[in-house]
Amino acid sequence: MTGLRYVYAVCRPFGAPLQAQLTGVAGAPPRQLVHHGLVAVFSEVPASDFAEEPLRAHLEDLDWLTATARAHQGVIDALTVVTTPLPLRLGTVFHDDSGVRTMIEARERVFRRTLERLEGRVEWGVKVYAEVSPEQAQSGTPSAPAVSGQPVSGRDYLRRRSTQARAHENMWQQAEEFAGRLHATLCAHAEDSRLHNPQNATLSGAAGRNVLNAAYLVPRSRSEEFVELVDRTKDESKGGTPGMRVELTGPWAAYSFVEEEQT
Structure with a gap:
C-alpha cells in the first residue's frame, strides 16, 4: 500500500462479513488491521486529499465534507450491524500501518475498557419538538381579533400583552415538563443516557422548538x-400534550458514550 490510512473505528475481531460492495471514504473499500487483539477498520486514501495541508483545506x-461524512458514516453503520465499533473522529488519518498500530497501543487500555462496557449495545436518539403556530411563536397565543373602529387603551393593550406572555410561558413550561417526563421514562429503560444541547432550528431546519435532544444506550436485545x-x-402525546413531536433515530454506534473515554 502507498496511500494513507483513514481509520473509521476500532473494534474486536468479528467473523461476519461486511455488506458486499461496501465502499468508504474516497470510494475505497474498508480493510482490517489486527493488532494486539483489536481491529482497526480503515481505507487507503490518497495523500493528495488527506495529507495534513489538503485535508485542512x-x-x-x-x-x-458532507460527502466524506456520509461515506464515513456508511462504514460505521455497516460495522454496527455485525459488531460493536468505537467510532473515531472524522478525518483520523495515519501515514502507514505502523502509525495505526502505534495508535492502538497508546489507547489500548481505553479501547478495551470501552468495548467491554458497550459490547452488544447501541445508541438511540430521541428529540422532542414543541410545534406552535406562527402567532403562538410570536406571542404565545393567537391575537384577539381587533374590533373595527374601537380604540384600544394603553391599559387594555398592556393587559392583553401580559395575558399573552403568561400563556406563552405556560406553553413552554408544559413542553419542558413533557420532555422531562419522557426523558425519565426512557432513562429507566436504558443503561445510560446523554443530554445534548437543543438543536438550533435555523441550522437543523427542523420545525418547532427542540426541547429534548438526548441519546440512550440500550442493549440490542431490548x-x-x-x-x-x-x-x-408519540401516541400519548397527541392526546395528553398536543403540539409535541417526538422523533426517534437509530440504532447507531454509541457515539455519545465513547467520546469522554477516548479523550
Whole structure:
C-alpha cells in the first residue's frame, strides 16, 4: 500500500462479513488491521486529499465534507450491524500501518475498557419538538381579533400583552415538563443516557422548538422494547400534550458514550 490510512473505528475481531460492495471514504473499500487483539477498520486514501495541508483545506469545503461524512458514516453503520465499533473522529488519518498500530497501543487500555462496557449495545436518539403556530411563536397565543373602529387603551393593550406572555410561558413550561417526563421514562429503560444541547432550528431546519435532544444506550436485545416505548409516547402525546413531536433515530454506534473515554 502507498496511500494513507483513514481509520473509521476500532473494534474486536468479528467473523461476519461486511455488506458486499461496501465502499468508504474516497470510494475505497474498508480493510482490517489486527493488532494486539483489536481491529482497526480503515481505507487507503490518497495523500493528495488527506495529507495534513489538503485535508485542512477540504474541511472548509462543505460539499466535500458532507460527502466524506456520509461515506464515513456508511462504514460505521455497516460495522454496527455485525459488531460493536468505537467510532473515531472524522478525518483520523495515519501515514502507514505502523502509525495505526502505534495508535492502538497508546489507547489500548481505553479501547478495551470501552468495548467491554458497550459490547452488544447501541445508541438511540430521541428529540422532542414543541410545534406552535406562527402567532403562538410570536406571542404565545393567537391575537384577539381587533374590533373595527374601537380604540384600544394603553391599559387594555398592556393587559392583553401580559395575558399573552403568561400563556406563552405556560406553553413552554408544559413542553419542558413533557420532555422531562419522557426523558425519565426512557432513562429507566436504558443503561445510560446523554443530554445534548437543543438543536438550533435555523441550522437543523427542523420545525418547532427542540426541547429534548438526548441519546440512550440500550442493549440490542431490548431495542425493540425501547422503540415500542417511544412509539407509545408519540401516541400519548397527541392526546395528553398536543403540539409535541417526538422523533426517534437509530440504532447507531454509541457515539455519545465513547467520546469522554477516548479523550
